[in-house]
Amino acid sequence: MTDQPMEDRVLVEVTVPAPADQVWAALRDRDQLMQWFGWDTDSLGAEVDWIFFDHAVPDDAAKVLNFGGMPDRYEVVADGDRSIVRVVRSAPVSEDDWNAVYEDMTEGWISFTQQLAFLLARHVGQPRRTIYLSGEPLGDHALNGLAGVGLDDVPAQGEPWAGILGPDALSGAVWHLGRHQGGLTVNEWGDGLLIAHNRGPNAKWTRGWTSVTLTTYGLDDTAFSALETRWTDWWTAHFKSRPPEGMEDGGCG
Template sequence: MPVHKDESGNRYVQAEAEVPGTPEEVWEAIATGPGITSWFVPSQVDGRVGGEVVCNFGPGMDSLSKITEWDPPRRFVADSRDGLGPDDPTVATEWIVEARDGGRCVVRVVHRWFMDGDAWDAQYEGHTHGWVSFFRVLRLYLAGFRGQSGAPVQVMGVAPEPRDAAWEAWTRPLGLYGAAVGQRVQTPADAPRLAGTVEWAGQPAWPEELLIRLDAPAPGIAHLVPHAMGGQVYLTMRLYLYGDDAPAAAAEAGTAWQAWLHEHFAPVAVPA
């Protein structure tokens, strides 16, 4: 998504998606801690002007922002810095919910920052591509598990580049390589249990991505995607499990999948 510039000189990028649900139901999913945790990453939200939003992307990787505008169930804005260096800009992230006919809404996220140059353009363009991916998870959550609190699992391994080779090395032993939308998939007996139907299987610009609606180890969603960075490929698996047994299933799955990834790929170093 291209970087734009508004009349005030702010640079901005945005992404949006149409999702099922009323504005109140969609707001619950994008503006509360339990809601965000159920389709994105473990999060906490103090829903008020001056309140904090904390999103945890892994050990030692918390993203902190402060709410500057709060207008449920339509819009909120939170300011943050990414902590990527002394000159990284303060970014205002705006979330907007717009009602549509037929019990649907459009969700839009806009990142705005002020800089004279384009030093951070690529970074925030990457953010919007990430949102497009997570919005697919949000859409599936609202379609099949709306209002349910999810028990999340986040695990990661590291493989050498290139990305496509790392993807094959990761997914082929799991019986997932080359899976197509609508296909029923199931991991083999020597891997942690995962079974369901493929809902998304990448696109021409990024074919290495899977979104699976799960029925095992519990009803839920699995999202698998590799990211090339710093000469390595980070293999990220996120599970969102629902139902009464979800917390226990998530704890067991997290331990099993992290052990499997560490056996087959390099463990991820935890920041000090």
């Protein structure tokens, strides 16, 4: 790739209501990273260390974080009392299918950056608890993933929504929408966030593959345990599930 002309491609860009120094701290402080990157799993700490510290080269002055072994970087740009956060990929100009080769990684960056934006916009300093589920759907559904958990008619970004999602009657607003994923705020989870992602059919997943990350705030142990049981039981009835295996299904492991 180094012998070909390169160009930068923005994979995801968000504007957050936080100054650049605060955003940069969320990318460099391990405790903060554990509250937005990925999802709760025994391997999360190792994933954070590997990606953001062991194999990352920070430029503190420019607020740019380059990732070793991959052509991606985080950039934080000051915009008054707000900040622009983007993931940029340096790709060969002539390689038209380059993005497709890294599709899973791209979708991971999109969802994780949206989780970062959600934390900075609405839950700074608040600990999260998450539930992650993945598997092959037993029925067909749209590629944005939200239909796979029950939301067939998705409103526009920023608009309110309400309905049966998975096993629960829930409500909130549309946080983000993409080609293969969507995010919804959820009032009933302490102003939480659900991100659903769908991968098209392939040799391994003949009906495609779906994942959901449920991010909650402020639920007590009883309420969180009940939520986890309901969603796990519902998922088992609708998907050929498998246990989470770190970050690889999100595209960043």
